[in-house]
Amino acid sequence: DTGVSQDPRHKITKRGQNVTFRCDPISEHNRLYWYRQTLGQGPEFLTYFQNEAQLEKSRLLSDRFSAERPKGSFSTLEIQRTEQGDSAMYLCASSHRSGSTDTQYFGPGTRLTVL
Amino acid sequence: QQQVKQSPQSLIVQKGGISIINCAYENTAFDYFPWYQQFPGKGPALLIAIRPDVSEKKEGRFTISFNKSAKQFSLHIMDSQPGDSATYFCAAFPTSGTYKYIFGTGTRLKVLA
Numbered sequence: 264d265t266g267v268s269q270d271p272r273h274k275i276t277k278r279g280q281n282v283t284f285r286c287d288p289i290s291e292h293n294r295l296y297w298y299r300q301t302l303g304q305g306p307e308f309l310t311y312f313q314n315e316a317q318l319e320k321s322r323l324l325s326d327r328f329s330a331e332r333p334k335g336s337f338s339t340l341e342i343q344r345t346e347q348g349d350s351a352m353y354l355c356a357s358s359h360r361s362g363s364t365d366t367q368y369f370g371p372g373t374r375l376t377v378l
Numbered sequence: 379q380q381q382v383k384q385s386p387q388s389l390i391v392q393k394g395g396i397s398i399i400n401c402a403y404e405n406t407a408f409d410y411f412p413w414y415q416q417f418p419g420k421g422p423a424l425l426i427a428i429r430p431d432v433s434e435k436k437e438g439r440f441t442i443s444f445n446k447s448a449k450q451f452s453l454h455i456m457d458s459q460p461g462d463s464a465t466y467f468c469a470a471f472p473t474s475g476t477y478k479y480i481f482g483t484g485t486r487l488k489v490l491a
Contacts, residue, residue, distance in 0.1 A: 267421075269421075294477070296477070296478065303483075303484070304483060304484065305384075305467050305469075305481030305482055305483050305484050306422065306467070306479070306481050307481070308478035308479070311477045311478060313477075318477065319476060319477055319478065321478075354421055354422070364410055364427075364429070365410065365471055365477070366410075366412065366424060366427065367412075367424075367479060368424065369414070369421035369422045369423070370421050371420055371421045372420070372421045374419070
């Protein structure tokens with residue numbers, strides 16, 4: 264399967280702990296996105312990479328959140344000092360822009376539960 | 379602020395019926411409108427998408443209708459099946475200034491057998 268993969272699929276942590284998630288995009292895609300989705304809501308944009316450059320960050324991405332994409336391949340999203348409000352599904356998507364079309368393909372997500 | 383409003387929030391349809399989900403946007407600078415299907419515990423999966431230079435696109439049982447002047451677009455699921463029971467999200471991709479999709483709030487569809 265050559266789709267977007269995410270690891271881990273589920274993470275349970277205690278408040279105050281740090282967590283890190285990994286996303287492996289579709290191999291030929293140079294764009295990578297992180298979204299957060301809470302129950303009953305649509306995905307909310309967090310950040311965007313084009314190759315290794317982080318080009319856009321949402322105001323939702325507080326200073327406790329950091330994302331990297333070394334070498335323009337996989338990406339990591341780290342949350343420091345987790346809070347209960349961080350509990351959500353964290354989705355990664357990748358795309359390769361063709362003309363004016365940017366079709367984003369999503370991974371299965373990492374469900375974070377902060378106790 | 380860019381927004382996409384989606385309705386209804388939930389929908390129950392009999393097997394074989396037509397499911398219709400509507401979205402409306404408030405910013406003219408969108409040029410790509412995908413629809414995603416999401417099953418519980420899974421990531422959203424691209425279902426069908428349309429660009430504003432066409433008024434309708436059909437793929438199998440799924441059709442997008444697009445009304446540029448009204449800034450509205452809708453998803454029609456013909457001959458709805460229990461396997462279609464999922465949450466559906468519309469999205470809009472801005473022409474410029476940002477790379478993020480703006481998602482609707484989702485419609486939970488249940489198709490009764």
